[in-house]
Amino acid sequence: MVSKMSSKMVGSNNLANARRMVQQLRVEASIERIKVSKASADLMRYCGENAKYDPLLMGIPASENPFKDKKPCTIL
């Protein structure tokens, strides 16, 4: 099993790293956010609108699914 070869960034310059972290956090802190209730409603609406186009969710008949085997044909 391959071990996840960790490559910790060599902290050669702690001051530069600290500055980078502050800069990064400023970027992240400044974004606009919405409420979880609104985000949830949007996720649910997307599911609802697209459910009918979702074959794994709705289940589609064997005749329409290339992976489901059709009933064998009988040669008369």
Next chain:
Amino acid sequence: RDACAEPHQLSKGETIHTLKTESETLKAKLEEERAKLHDVELHQVAEKIEALGQFVMKTRRTLKGHGNKVLCMDWCRDKRRIVSSSQDGKVIVWDAYTTNKEHAVTMPCTWVMACAYAPSGCAVACGGLDNKCSVYPLSLDKNENLAAKKKSVAMHTNYLSSCSFTNSDMQILTSSGDGTCALWDVESGQLLQSFHGHSADVLSLNLAPSETGNTFVSGGCDKKANVWDMRSGQNVQSFETHESDINCVKYYPSGDAFATGSDDATCRLYDLRADREVAIYSKESIIFGASSVDFSLSGRLLFAGYNDYTINVWDVLKGTRVAILFGHENRVSTVRVSPDGTAFCSGSWDSTLRIWA
């Protein structure tokens, strides 16, 4: 303050100590801002919708041919071809309808951890312990030696963990054990952009659905999931709630959220506009890591492959498990839904791939 200023010079009053204090203050502010908007849980809002019925999903095809652990797979846009890669260095292209092998390449390295189909269907990309990502054009001539036309595109300083073409055959995005992600021009092999921010191996990446713009998400051994702007290289959002390595990241089909699978035995959903984790998919009985996740077409179902050889199917909105699929005889390493959503494919350390529908 300019973060690019000469590192050894201090701005007036600035010390490591003041910067660390500012870091802590910003982190606390982030948490506070996120908490203010945490007015409800996703599964609570989802209580009003109907529960899903019984799911019957079976193995419809088994693809046998790899001699060793299957590590990765990808679907072709034609919805029937698949590329897969394994520990023994083999990369195989299959017709999933017939289970026939159409192409096979032996890589010069073992542990080919990443493979991807080009959007045109005319090439595949792969790499692993060779630290590279190479592109092989697929020939119509079965006798042609694919290895002869191989093109080395990406070079990392540690293993390649994941690769993905962007919207065309011209660019490839890679992630690596060296802690970075990178965007490359396929034709010239030129590095177009690099993405720094993870503090350990990056294990997975996924491009946002094309309608939502130029971003991608990555996850790694630092337990973080980072969202990146592809043009600027900027890390725009970061999420750190997992308790162990994140093995896989996948966007929700609308592009507004993404799911993760982790060694902490949970999968989680993060909403990008709420900027927080909004669901955890876990059970006390699930104690092995989740290696790979993918959504069904509508985003309602999440398929997750685990190190306990099973695939769990989750109701994304309600947070409940709706099915558990048995069949593989070793760890499930990769799970991907087909482009038209009619089936999903799983790859395993048992050296097989299975198509489920």
